[in-house]
Amino acid sequence: MIEIVGSKAVAVVNDAGRFGRFVWQTIVASVLSCAKTKTYPLIWAQMNIIGVRSVPIVMITGAFVGMILAVQAYDQLVSMGLEERLGVLINISVVKELGPVLAAVMLAGRVGGALTAELGTMNVTEQIDAVRSIGTNPIRYLVVPRVLACLLLTPALIIYGDLLGILGGYFVGVVQFKINSWAYWNFSAGGVELWDVLVGVIKGFFFGASIAVISCYKGFTCKEGAHGVGQACTEAFVASFISILALDYALAVIFKAIYNTFWSVRSLV
Amino acid sequence: MMTRRKKRKVKKDDETTEPSVIEGDGIIVIKDLTKKFGGNVVLDNISLTIEKGKTTVIIGPSGCGKTVLIKHIILLLRPSSGEIYFKGRRIDNLNENELYKVRTNYGFLFQGGALFDSLSVADNITFPIRQHYKVKYWSKFDEFVKTKLSMVGLEGFQKFYPSNLSGGQRKRVALARAIALNPEVILYDEPTTGLDPIRSDVINELILKLQRELGVTSVVVTHDMTSAYKIADRIIMLHNGKIIADGNAKHIREHPHPVVQQFIHGQVNEDDLAVLRASGTIFQTQFLPRDFEE
Numbered sequence: 001m002i003e004i005v006g007s008k009a010v011a012v013v014n015d016a017g018r019f020g021r022f023v024w025q026t027i028v029a030s031v032l033s034c035a036k037t038k039t040y041p042l043i044w045a046q047m048n049i050i051g052v053r054s055v056p057i058v059m060i061t062g063a064f065v066g067m068i069l070a071v072q073a074y075d076q077l078v079s080m081g082l083e084e085r086l087g088v089l090i091n092i093s094v095v096k097e098l099g100p101v102l103a104a105v106m107l108a109g110r111v112g113g114a115l116t117a118e119l120g121t122m123n124v125t126e127q128i129d130a131v132r133s134i135g136t137n138p139i140r141y142l143v144v145p146r147v148l149a150c151l152l153l154t155p156a157l158i159i160y161g162d163l164l165g166i167l168g169g170y171f172v173g174v175v176q177f178k179i180n181s182w183a184y185w186n187f188s189a190g191g192v193e194l195w196d197v198l199v200g201v202i203k204g205f206f207f208g209a210s211i212a213v214i215s216c217y218k219g220f221t222c223k224e225g226a227h228g229v230g231q232a233c234t235e236a237f238v239a240s241f242i243s244i245l246a247l248d249y250a251l252a253v254i255f256k257a258i259y260n261t262f263w264s265v266r267s268l269v
Numbered sequence: 270m271m272t273r274r275k276k277r278k279v280k281k282d283d284e285t286t287e288p289s290v291i292e293g294d295g296i297i298v299i300k301d302l303t304k305k306f307g308g309n310v311v312l313d314n315i316s317l318t319i320e321k322g323k324t325t326v327i328i329g330p331s332g333c334g335k336t337v338l339i340k341h342i343i344l345l346l347r348p349s350s351g352e353i354y355f356k357g358r359r360i361d362n363l364n365e366n367e368l369y370k371v372r373t374n375y376g377f378l379f380q381g382g383a384l385f386d387s388l389s390v391a392d393n394i395t396f397p398i399r400q401h402y403k404v405k406y407w408s409k410f411d412e413f414v415k416t417k418l419s420m421v422g423l424e425g426f427q428k429f430y431p432s433n434l435s436g437g438q439r440k441r442v443a444l445a446r447a448i449a450l451n452p453e454v455i456l457y458d459e460p461t462t463g464l465d466p467i468r469s470d471v472i473n474e475l476i477l478k479l480q481r482e483l484g485v486t487s488v489v490v491t492h493d494m495t496s497a498y499k500i501a502d503r504i505i506m507l508h509n510g511k512i513i514a515d516g517n518a519k520h521i522r523e524h525p526h527p528v529v530q531q532f533i534h535g536q537v538n539e540d541d542l543a544v545l546r547a548s549g550t551i552f553q554t555q556f557l558p559r560d561f562e563e
Contacts, residue, residue, distance in 0.1 A: 038403075121386075129345050130383035134450075135372040136400045137365070 022139075022217045026147055029140040033148070042145035050111050050146065051153030055160055057110055058103045062161030065098050066090055066168030074177050084183040088191030090169035095162045095192060100200040101248055103161040104207035107154060108240035112215035115146055116236040119219025120229040128220065143220075147212040154208025155201045162200060199255045206251060210243040295354075296321040296454060296486050297342055302351035304337055304510075311337050313510035315351070319454075324480055324487040326497045328521075329507035330532060335490040336380070338507065339456050342488060343375050344368050355454075373401060376447030376455040376485075380462060382439035384431040390442050391427040394418070397449040417445040421475060437468035444475060448483070455479065457489040461496045473499045494533050506532065 033039040069090045077083045119142060122128050131138040173179045215236045222232030295318035304312040311334040319325050319342075327335050340346040341353060344360060353361040360371050384393050391414045398404065398413070411427075418424050421441035431439055440460060447455055457476065461469035473496050479485050480500075491497055497504055497518070504521045506514040506529055514521055514529045521533060531538055548554060 038399075125381060125386075126379045126383040127385055129340075130377070130379060130385070132345060132369075133343055133372055133375065133377035133379075134397045134400060134446075135369045136397075137369060141400070 018221070019217055022220070023213055025139050026143050026213060026216075029137060029144050030148060033140055033144045039140070039145060042141070043148050046145045046149035047153055049114075050107075050149045051157065054107060054110055054153075054157055057106055058157045058161045059164040061102050061106050062094070062099055062164035063168035065102055065161075066094055066165035066170075067172045069093055069098070069165075070169045070172035070177070074173070083177070083179055085187050085191075086173045086177075086179060087169065087184040087188035090173070091166050091188045091192045092196055094165035094169065095200045096196045097200075097248070099162040099165050100158045100203045100207065101244060103158045104154065104204070104211065104244045105241060107150075107157065107208070108211045108215075108237055108244065111150065112211045112236050112240045113233050115212065115215035116219040116222070116233045117229055119216055120222035120232045123220060123222055124224050124228065138220075143213075143216045146216055147209060150208040150212035151205055152208070154211070155204030158201055158204040162197070195259060199251075202255075203248065203251050206247050207244050210247060211240045214239045214243060295319060296356055297488075298352075298354040299341070300352040300354075302338075302341060302353065303349050304334070304341065304346065305349045311510055312341070312348075315510070315512060317505065317512070319486060319488055320503070321453075321486050322480070322484050323502040324476065324489060324500050326489045326491060326501035326504045327507060328492055328494070328497055328504060328532065330492065333507045334510050335492075335507055336458055339458055339488060339490045342454075342456060343372055343377055345377075373397075373450055374453050376450070376452035378440065378443050378447045378455065378457045378460055380458045382431070382436075382443035384434075384439055384443055384446070386431055388430075389427065390414075390418070390423075390429045390431070390434070393431070393442060394445050394449055396446065401450065417449060418442075420448070420478075421445045422471065437464050437471070440464070440472060441475070444472075448479065448485075451483065452485065454486045454488065457487065457491075459491055459493075460489065461491060461493045466495075469493065469496060470499075472496075476500050492532075494535070 070086060073086060073089050074083060077086055077089070119128070122142070128138050128142070131141055170184065174181045174184055218232045218236035218239070222228050297317075297319035299315060299317040299319075302312055302315045302317075303310065315338065327338060329335050337346060341348055341361075344353065344363075348361055351361070352359055355371060355374065360368065363371065384390075385396065388396065391410075394414050394417050395410055398410075404410070414427055415424065418426060421444050423438060423441050423445070426434070426438070426442070431442070434442065444460075455476075460472045460476065464472065476487060476489065477500055480487055487500075489497075489500060501518055503515070503517055505512055506521065506524075508528050513526055514524045516524070521529065524530065527538075530536075
């Protein structure tokens with residue numbers, strides 16, 4: 001029993017060490033690649049696959065989040081006579097928390113799964129070894145473009161998701177529940193600060209990087225065969241999902257501290 | 270350290286456990302190489318010198334460590350212990366970034382071709398060039414691809430994707446990619462496996478042509494004895510992670526070691542036959558679907 005626990009613990013520590021080294025190599029290669037124009041077409045191609053093709057799914061997710069929030073919150077607010085504040089509730093929830101987190105989860109499923117499956121298949125068919133045998137760093141050629149594309153485009157996708165979330169909430173609130181449009185926007189403008197929007201967008205950089213790095217790592221280390229690739233995809237999604245939630249919590253604490261320290265006194269500065 | 274430069278004659282006596290070089294200098298030298306996966310010893314203290322400009326064929330039964338050995342030559346795998354030299358320079362202690370430069374001297378033909386699925390045949394062949402050179406004259410690329418494809422007998426396949434090619438065509442495209450950087454050494458991992466006899470012979474002729482015309486050093490891993498006899502200047506046989514025979518085709522044909530004779534003639538041994546006989550007839554051991562019913 002102790003032997004089993006011990007060997008599992010050693011395996012976890014080994015895996016953590018390998019992941020840490022992979023992350024470090026990715027960071028170094030990303031910084032170096034930024035200076036090389038040869039990498040730009042690869043990043044551009046990945047931006048199309050990862051970013052552009054994810055726009056519809058992220059926008060649909062955002063729209064439904066806004067609409068569902070409106071339906072759920074309306075009755076509560078009406079009972080208190082605060083239905084005109086519906087916009088504040090929806091918009092602040094969407095731009096600060098639900099928009100970024102749900103967009104990132106959608107990306108972890110759509111993009112993360114695809115990255116792991118693609119790199120995992122390349123791994124088991126020796127294509128990654130082929131890249132190495134040609135004298136090319138596979139992290140620079142395969143991982144960096146995907147990580148940079150995810151890093152740069154997740155915030156942009158979050159903005160799309162936020163936009164549709166706001167419009168979805170507006171549609172249900174104003175068109176379906178007949179809330180006064182002017183009051184809806186007026187209260188929203190008073191309640192949602194630029195800071196709230198920024199927090200959501202900045203979270204996107206962290207979510208995007210974590211999804212890409214975890215998915216690429218799982219693809220690079222996947223086991224032989226169809227079962228190995230399938231298992232790697234599942235592990236990549238689960239690990240990405242947990243990392244999104246953990247990062248969301250950590251960033252919420254950090255941004256709250258920053259807000260309390262600096263943002264509230266920005267007018268004095 | 271410089272023993273790799275020594276010329277040693279092929280042992281003509283019975284069992285050759287010590288590696289030897291037929292003639293010429295060693296471009297690749299392996300000293301006391303051991304590779305373990307967990308507790309499983311795959312390569313056991315192997316020493317070997319690969320001659321420049323010659324074709325060395327490594328044979329042996331499946332799972333004996335041939336592919337593991339060839340991957341050590343290009344350091345796609347790291348040895349558990351031992352040393353590997355390329356052109357007199359020790360390379361097994363280099364870090365991965367230093368190795369990328371060393372690897373440009375090698376071409377590697379993988380067993381399944383390992384062509385990049387997402388790239389066309391032309392892009393696969395030009396991939397090494399695009400990775401290592403700043404390309405200014407893109408128009409020359411068409412000519413380059415055409416030349417490489419004509420070398421492997423696949424003119425007109427530039428725009429095809431790997432999924433549209435047969436197994437033999439993939440291997441030939443992979444070979445065209447492997448020679449893109451005009452490497453000094455080409456490593457072939459089972460180049461004829463899975464091909465019909467005619468396609469296998471096409472690959473053999475290509476290997477010979479590359480050696481004749483470009484003077485490359487070739488290391489071929491195979492268990493196809495027809496291919497081995499045709500292309501080899503020297504044949505090495507691995508068994509249980511050790512070299513048990515080393516010499517030219519004639520030497521291998523006449524080698525007294527029973528495992529070598531059994532392998533080159535493709536014969537099952539008495540022990541395996543005894544196991545088959547002991548398991549009874551097929552009729553006795555066959556289950557019918559109704560046997561699983563209540």
